[in-house]
Amino acid sequence: DTEVTQTPKHLVMGMTNKKSLKCEQHMGHRAMYWYKQKAKKPPELMFVYSYEKLSINESVPSRFSPECPNSSLLNLHLHALQPEDSALYLCASSQDPRNTGELFFGEGSRLTVL
Amino acid sequence: KNQVEQSPQSLIILEGKNCTLQCNYTVSPFSNLRWYKQDTGRGPVSLTIMTFSENTKSNGRYTATLDADTKQSSLHITASQLSDSASYICVVLSKAAGNKLTFGGGTRVLVKP
Numbered sequence: 296d297t298e299v300t301q302t303p304k305h306l307v308m309g310m311t312n313k314k315s316l317k318c319e320q321h322m323g324h325r326a327m328y329w330y331k332q333k334a335k336k337p338p339e340l341m342f343v344y345s346y347e348k349l350s351i352n353e354s355v356p357s358r359f360s361p362e363c364p365n366s367s368l369l370n371l372h373l374h375a376l377q378p379e380d381s382a383l384y385l386c387a388s389s390q391d392p393r394n395t396g397e398l399f400f401g402e403g404s405r406l407t408v409l
Numbered sequence: 410k411n412q413v414e415q416s417p418q419s420l421i422i423l424e425g426k427n428c429t430l431q432c433n434y435t436v437s438p439f440s441n442l443r444w445y446k447q448d449t450g451r452g453p454v455s456l457t458i459m460t461f462s463e464n465t466k467s468n469g470r471y472t473a474t475l476d477a478d479t480k481q482s483s484l485h486i487t488a489s490q491l492s493d494s495a496s497y498i499c500v501v502l503s504k505a506a507g508n509k510l511t512f513g514g515g516t517r518v519l520v521k522p
Contacts, residue, residue: 299452337498337512338453385452393508398443400452 298322299401301386307407310376316404318369318386324399326392327369329361330385332403338385344369345392376408411436413501413513421519422489430516432482432499440502444473444484447496447515456484456497489520 299320308314318327326345330338343351344363358380360372369386386401413434422428434442441460445453457466457473459482466473470487486493499513 301452335515335517337515339512340510383450387452397455397458398510400445400454402452403450405450 299386299388299399301384301401301404303404304402305405305407307409308373308376309409310378312376313372313374315373316371316384316386316406318371318401319367320388320399321367322388322390322399323366324388324390325366326389327363328387328389328398329369329371330387330400332383332385342371350392373406376406378408381406381408411501411503411509411511413499413511415497415499415513415516417516418514419517419519421521424489424491424520424522426489428486428489428518430484430486430497430499430518432484432513434480434482434499434501434511434513436480436501436503436511438503438505439477439480440504440508442473442475442482443500443502444471444482445498445500446471447498449495453498486518489518491520491522494518494520 302317329341332338340353341355342361347363358375362370383403385403387398389398390396416431443458444456447453456471459475461477472485475482496515496517498515501511
């Protein structure tokens with residue numbers, strides 16, 4: 296199983312809603328990542344979890360709150376988002392937290408904030 | 410500043426033809442360079458990972474080259490197919506600054522019948 300699974304695939308939410316994006320991998324990878332990708336732009340790193348601990352936070356606004364319940368799951372909790380937060384949110388994982396190996400991406404969650 | 414520049418930004422080719430995408434980087438110290446294929450609205454899929462000592466690496470009809478001296482890489486697509494229509498992203502890993510990946514802006518390829 297070489298998949299990173301993200302749910303939901305599409306999400307529409309209002310600025311006052313609270314929602315969550317979920318990511319799951321069963322490859323035994325010890326590093327998991329959240330990226331944000333706007334149209335026609337490359338992915339931008341948001342958070343990195345290494346051995347279930349937050350190791351990198353790229354100065355992301357607090358309305359985005361990551362959570363790593365266990366080594367296979369990664370969540371991104373969303374609250375009071377702005378329309379400019381609309382984007383494709385990509386989860387990724389890698390075997391090596393030092394990030395020197397293969398990075399496996401999920402299919403992404405397309406978020407629209409109204 | 411670590412940067413990855415890709416060219417062209419976009420290109421259109423006819424089915425069956427070959428094309429070459431370019432990637433120039435200033436990332437230092439260099440660890441490895443990756444090429445990803447990303448279909449519209451989907452996650453990137455890895456094509457190749459190349460380390461300092463590798464000059465050429467193939468994955469089916471995709472062949473990547475790396476010149477670590479000039480800090481240039483290319484991705485050659487042979488006998489293009491309609492399914493090759495996608496964005497191709499060059500990504501460089503540096504062991505400095507916490508093993509950070511620097512992404513290029515991508516090249517959008519459209520293959521026409």
